[in-house]
Amino acid sequence: MMRKLLLTCILYGIHTFLYGQVIRVKNQENKLPVEGALVKVLGSTQQAVTDAHGKALLNELNNNDSLQISHLNFQTLLTTYSTLRQHGFQVALVEKVVNLDMLVFSAHKWQLPQEKVANQVIGIDAREISYFDPSTSADLLTNTGKVFVQKSQLGGGSPMLRGFAANSVMLVVDGVRMNNAIFRGGNLQNIIMLDANSMQRVEVLYGPGSVMYGSDAMGGVMSFFSKRPQFNHQEGEAFVRYASANFEKTTHLNLNFGSNRWAFFTSLTFSDFDDLKAGKNHPKDFPDFGKRTWYVERSGGEDIKKINSDPHIQKHSGYSQWNLMQKIAYQASPKLTLGYNLHYSSSTDVPRYDRLIESKDEQPKYAEWNYGPQNWLMQSFSIENKAKTSLADQWKLLMAHQWITEERKNRRFNNPTRKVRKETVNAWSLNWDLEKAIRNSKQHLYYGVEAIFNTVQSKGKAVNILTGEQERISTRYPDGGNRWTSLAAYVSYEWQFTEKQTLSAGLRYNHIFLHSQFTDSVFYKFPFKKAEINTGAFNGSLGYVVKPWRATRLKAAFSTGFRAPNVDDIGKTFDSEPGTVVVPNPGLKPEYVFNWELGLVQNLGSKVTLEVVAYYSRLKDAMVRRPFLFNGQDSIPYDGQFSQVQALTNTGKAYIGGLSAHLQFKLKSFNLQGNLNYTQGKDLDSEEPLRHVPPLFGNLRLTYQYLKLRSSLEYRYNAWKRKKDFSSSELGKAHLYTGEGSPAWGIWNFHFSYHFKKYLTVNMGLENIFDRHYRPYSSGISAPGRNYILSVKGYF
Structure with missing residues (x-):
């Protein structure tokens, strides 16, 4: 076929x-x-x-x-x-020093000037990515000053968008949805599987994107566009990068070979990270905050708690990662292109650092806690057709398969039993997107269909590290197999009815099927044998953009989003924090969000641009973790510990509101940019703050560019988040915070780049210049201390 x-x-x-x-x-x-x-x-x-x-x-x-x-x-x-x-x-x-506007793709899945988009969108292009040299894709987003990223470990990064995170925000790579049936509601670290060095462009669409992207796109959509093969062009790029804070050694190679009809692009990256060294200058009132005073080593057949000679080195945080990307393009005609994409990512064991620093009765709680080698393989086949017909001016067909394996391996201190739980996900998807211009291109119709099918297999075993003996243990997800299916159709309309006004509207219907089978009753005698979901959801959006004056643009948007329960929501048994266990709730329903957004873009003369966006979201039937009864009991034994029972429940309602501001000022070769982001949110039933609401954060960056030289000085800021503003789940992680909460911090960063002729570029950076010790809110590991970065890039 x-x-x-x-x-x-x-x-x-x-x-x-x-x-x-x-x-x-x-x-x-x-x-x-x-x-x-x-x-x-x-x-x-x-x-x-x-x-x-x-x-x-x-x-x-x-x-x-x-x-x-x-x-x-x-x-x-x-x-x-x-x-x-x-x-x-x-x-x-010739590229402009400062870009006051741009073309965006994530709003309608087709190219569109940003000035016509009512929602807030930011973009990071290849030039910015290359200049800042991020170690991971999580760091790439952090550098924007507009995305807050949490890290449970060095090999991680969970973006928070407008108070949403994990499975409530969408992750898309080359048009393929990465969110799968086991994306969890807690902090999610899957973004590091994407190679920042192979990206051509990254966009972040804020607010619900469910009309275009379906379930999970409640807080926003992060779209990663990797580099594409170029026809009639041969070139290569190679670089090496070193960073001192974690002794990073990264090597990268890009190769492009293109003829008239065929083009091939290959990207290879290997990164090795040692234990991360945090800053030595602690907050004045908390001189011991974040210090790694002890660690565990195994010697002579036993676990030993050892004193750390340098408490700023976060022992057992390092890991390594490999990334491969291969793309093939065939141009059947100037209007028809076929493409094949392959992405592969793998890693060594990634230590779950926030668990390794837990203690009980002054003894380490764990001797080991690792995410096993994380593997991700994505293959996709695409058809892009720009031949006009009565149905469409252009269309794209995208078929993809993803194979994902995740392992969690932990062993308690002086306990020879290592518990290993492994999940295997297969995700198939099909997207057909079409675009049609109407009436002299003043009106555009975007429409399409989507089909997604996921399977999940879950296994568990215990291994005695002394004898090698193995035995079965409880699985993380239902052991009888899991299926998650999504079918959807959407239509979006954009009408520029005057030169100064643009109206947009969209509608989507999504139907979700879920089936999880519980076959093993040895470990838990569930009062049910299966959990099923069969639900549908309509979503809509409405946007209006007007330029009442030449220098002013006003934007207004209303949109709805939803998230249907996935396998992680409905079928998982796990420990969320010490002393608690989360059990399945087969009665869980979808959650919905209603979002209102107002924006102002004001040009002050030809040199200054100010953008301010205010938003307010209401959640209905929000899924949050609450105390629960399991077989009539509020506590059960789990992994050798008597734990309080919790489950995801639909609390009824919650709200999130906030404000973001962006300022740009250009003066000849100088460019000053500033960002400030404020969010607050509360569960209106329990009057409890929501978990994924970050503190006030932002940055201020001054950039100088002259010919082939570019340099920048940046101040990055994060305000206090007091314990009174914590959710109950965060209050259960006392070992990650001070007695008052998450302290405020501010750091200075400097970057420099020089392009020698056309064959060589040297990048240098000095981050956290004053060696501040800080830990972003909700993170389980302290951030890098003073960090010297050097990369040398060659082009051929």
Whole structure:
């Protein structure tokens, strides 16, 4: 069937292809293709927009034609047909020092100027990623100053968007949904599986995105777009990076080979991280906060608690990771492209650091607590067709499969039994997205369908590390197998009814099926044999953008989102914190969010831009952890400890509100940027604060750029979060905080980059200049101390 589909698409592309002139547009500095550039033939109505490969197709040009090539992030270029022909119909654009607007893709899954989008969207392009040299994709988001990231361990990162996190925010890579049936409600660390070094662009869409993305997109959507193969182009990039705080050693290689019809892109990354060293300058009132005064080593067949000679080195936090990406593209015609993507990520054991620092009766609680090698393999096949028909001007078909394995391995202090629980997830997905322009391109219709199917297998065993003997233990999820299915259809409409006003609206219907089978009654005698969900949800959105004056843009948006229970919600038994155990609740229902958002973008002259966004969300039937009865008991034994029973329940209602502000000021080669983010939220039934609401945070960054040199000085800030503002689940983690809560902190960072000719770039950084000891809210590990970073990049 796949062969027939490929053949049909190739023949269709050849049939619909109208030959013309292809113009390729690239970035003058890094030679990467420029997507979204408008190529216009002056004096005529002929124009085209470059695709992801930087190519625009025009009808046959004449010798006397003049062209204008423009992009929001680049300086406009005027050229002629004869000049283009002399340069092989390739042009290079010069990037602006500061980008006050951009093209975004995550709002409608198609390219759209940000000024037409009512929701708040931020973008990080390849140039910014390369400059700041983040170690992981979690650090990439932190560098924006607009996303708060929690870390339970060095090998982790759980983004919080407007008081939502984990399985209440969406993670998308190359159009494929990464959220799967076991994405949990606690802090989620899956983002590190994505290789920041292979990314072309990252976007964060704030607020519910359920119309376009379905279940889980309640707080926002993080879309990662990796680099794509380029036709008629051969190039390579290699770099090495060193960071002192965790003795990071990273090597990376990119290779692109492209002919007229075929293109191949390969990306390889290996990173090794030693134990992380935290800052030595502690908060004045908490001189011992975060110190690692002891650790556990095994010697002579027993576990020994040892004194740490340097309490700022967070012993047993290091790990290693490998990433591979392979992409193949075939251009059947200028209007039809077929693509194959492969992403693979694997790691060594990743220590769960926040568990390794727990103690009981002045003795370590655990000798080991590791996430076993995390494996993620994603393969996808795509068809992109830009041949206009009565149904669509262009469409994309995306089929994907993901294979994920997760292991949790823990062993208590001086206990020879290591408990291992392993989950295997297979996730299949199909997306068909179409776009149609109506009435002289003033109106656009975006619509499509989606089908997702997940299976989950869960196993548990105990291994005696002295004798090698093994025995079964309880599984994390129902042992009889689990299935999660989502079927959906959506439509979104955008109408620019005047030059200054744009209206958008969207509607989606999603139906969710879930089945979990409990077959083993040895460990827990559940009062049920299966748990099932069969539910549907309508979601809608409405947006309005107006420019009442030339320098002012006002935005208003209303949107709804939902999250249906997944296997993690409905079928999991685990310990959430010391002394508690979470059990399945088969009566769990979906939760819904209703979001209102107002935004102002104000240009103050030609140099200053201010953006302010206020939002308010109401949750209905919110899923939160609460005390629960299991077989009539409020406490049961679990993993050798008598624990209070909890379960996810629908509390009824909650609210989240907040404000974000962004300021940009450009003066010749200088650019000043500032971000400030404030969020608050409460469960309105229990009057308890919500868990994933971060404290006030932001940053202020001054950047200088002159020719091939760029440098920046940044101040990053995080306010206090007092214990009175903690949720009950956070209050149960006293070992992570001071007696008053999570302290405020501020650090200074410096980055520098110089591009030598066209073959070499050197990046240097000095982060946390004053060696402050700090720990972001909810994190289980303290942040890096003074950190020297050096990377050398070569291009060939």
